[in-house]
Amino acid sequence: MRPRVPSERSRRAVALTALASVGLVAGAAWVSRRRPPRRRPEGSRAARQVRQGAALLAGSVLADSTMEHYRGGFHNRTMFVAPVSSGLALVSALAPGMMTRRARQAVNAGAVGAGLAGHLFHLRNVLRRPGALSWESMFYAAPLGAPGAMTLAGLAGLAATRLETGQPRGAEALRAGRIGSLGTVAGLLGTTAEVALLHFRGAFHNPMMFAPVILPPLAALAVADAARRPDRARLRLARILLRATAAMGLAGAAFHAWGVHRNMGGWRNWRQNLQVAPPLPAPPSFTGVALAGLGAAHLLEEARR
């Protein structure tokens, strides 16, 4: 006989979450459709997508690192580097006009460097704890993979500045598209690894927590395949999966908002729960990587013409 265990998940919860995510995805689609076609001289479509991706990544890192480093009390001065550097990268992506091209390149190269250095700082923090490279440290010490998002933001920013000089064509587009795809694949897989670790820490208590460890690797596969042989069908599949990943990133924020609610005191206790619950700004970094990936796909498309 099956034990009649009282229902673990309230139906209302499931319904609300579903509603929220559908709403978000639909909203995102609507917004992107209604946006008037921007015919700015500096921006090819690929450049625009890559820059949007960079902006989302930088924004995600800015919010996430500010929150997490605040939680850590900024006890080490270098902890200010992450928010400052990602903040500058965000400005360079959102308002490129505010900086010279040189400055933008410097800022984004700085983000790449800060991200790489971040890995080392976090590694040092891990190694100093009892247990060193144990699961316990991987779960709760400074996250080893997180600074990678800043590196990605910087790379995407650099790529965007590169592309704004004009859309490459032919063989050059193919080369650029392949480099972009490579970055996308690395970004998707790295982000997935980070999510897998944290969702494992959360014991995948909600089945939806499997989505971001399944979908992005599929997208990465499709992107890699399309970069290898950019034919129509492969590019189409890559685009579909990248769009799905982008939407999932936004839906993820809604799920995390639901996660906040499931902590003691829920949203009424937001000052505590925004820090301890799943991070709201984290999932959109998938959207950022996916957008940059769409830019790369566009370049590959261009090369086919």
Added chain:
Amino acid sequence: MTRGIPDVRATEGRAPDVFSRDGWVPMRSHRDGEDVDFAIVGTGAGGGVMAAKLAEAGFSVVAFDAGPFFRPLADFASEEREQDKLYWTDERISDGRDPIELGSNNSGRAVGGSTVHFQMVALRFRPEWFLARSALGYGRDWPVDWREMWRAYDEVEDALKIAGPVRYPWGPRRGRYPYRPHEVNASGLVLARGAEALGVGWAPCPIATLSAPRGRAPPCVYRGFCKIGCSTNAKQSILNTYIPRALAAGAEVRDLAMVARIETDASGRATGLHYHRGGEWRFQQTRNVVVAGYSIETPRLLLNSAGPAHRHGLANAEGLVGRELMVHVNDAVWGTMEDEIRWYKGPPSMAVTEHWNYEDRKDFHGGYAIMSQGPLPTDFATSMVGNLGAFGMDLRRRMAGYNHMAGLKIVGEVMPDPENRVTLSDETDALGLPVPRITFGYGENDRAIGRHARGFMSEMLRAAGATDLFETTGTAHLMGGCPMGFSPQDSVVDADGRAWSCDNLWICDGSVMPTGGGVNPSLTIMANSARIGHRIRALAARGELARAA
């Protein structure tokens, strides 16, 4: 509900919804005259699991508890004295060479039993301990195969969503804990540093509090009030796991119902329970009785239930009821750290080393586990007054260092000894029931464990950088009193928890444990109860619930 007399809540077809502040869930109700399949005495680690298992197997079940039915969100205060309401503080006489302290350190009284205020440490027995006598040469064997127990551990660990390390360093491979370990607090990291310095293993302690949301229960908020009752429901006690399950499956729970005596007929079979509820004496008829009142109240109830066929108390033909009562050595070493530790943050024991449970090169039998500590202020002050005689300015000075303190404590195995026992005294309590007398004395091996552990913990603490070390002694937990065994001559119940001399009487709590092991007992009690539940179901399916005939 404040101090004073709480009111009966589980009645008239409804019981408190423990996940709400004032809600209810429907409850099946039985009349006193109705012959229910099972009447269970006690709803703690043993009784609570049994109520769920039997109800889920389709039996009609009424479970009695002397304590109130709390809703943690509304009833639990963050105040140590207020929460004394969770403990069994009725009068008990404690004597012997080493009289044990009773109450807050070993007995609860509430629906959910002692798990409502337990510290959530959820460790398994070492497999060899089930054959302590034949494999390790001390104590007694359990009449149960360790693999059967380990399957039952899997089951209860999942029911409690234990948060444990990804890989547990000691013992045979086990499946993954249902939830991941919590972040070890600073106090736990002191243990970790000490262990690493001395070259022994350590692990985040498997504990029964959520590290991720579960249904309507939020994850732990690390405020550290666990021992006085968790007010968030993050703690997975019997009250918010098995009790809701039991109710959903059709069990009735009667709170504030003190069972005084089990009635037996001329053939010696149990026929019902005399209990006190709502200011009056009542009688519940039943086909089977399960007793789960823990190591003092279970023997007390049996001894107080003499009948025509049980002259010296129920199931006491061989005079074994109440004997072989065990505690755990709970000695500790404390010290001051240079860094701020704030050990009250988080569950009290977040790191553990079972090194001396699995290492056999030592000069004593049995073993002990060491855990990091985080006592609340009143608790800690009380232990310093009791152990060190600290008082006045001295106590104040010591308490001023509270946020820099760290400590290690053991759960050390005590050998079963027939002279350590529960008997009935001539005094009576407010209901006119005989007050239990608890006689206890440590044996030489028990003392050796304490000495060894205090020495080892001092080394660990020093290695972790602590200064101004001092030691305290004490006991925790209760086990035994109605041991489970191989024959009517050596035990009160058989491997199925069934009394040798009364075939419709079962015991499934801590009192049936033949040995205490070097780990906290509740997980073992729950697993054993789940196992007995399965056995009862199997016996019923074969039509063997009545042994005679």
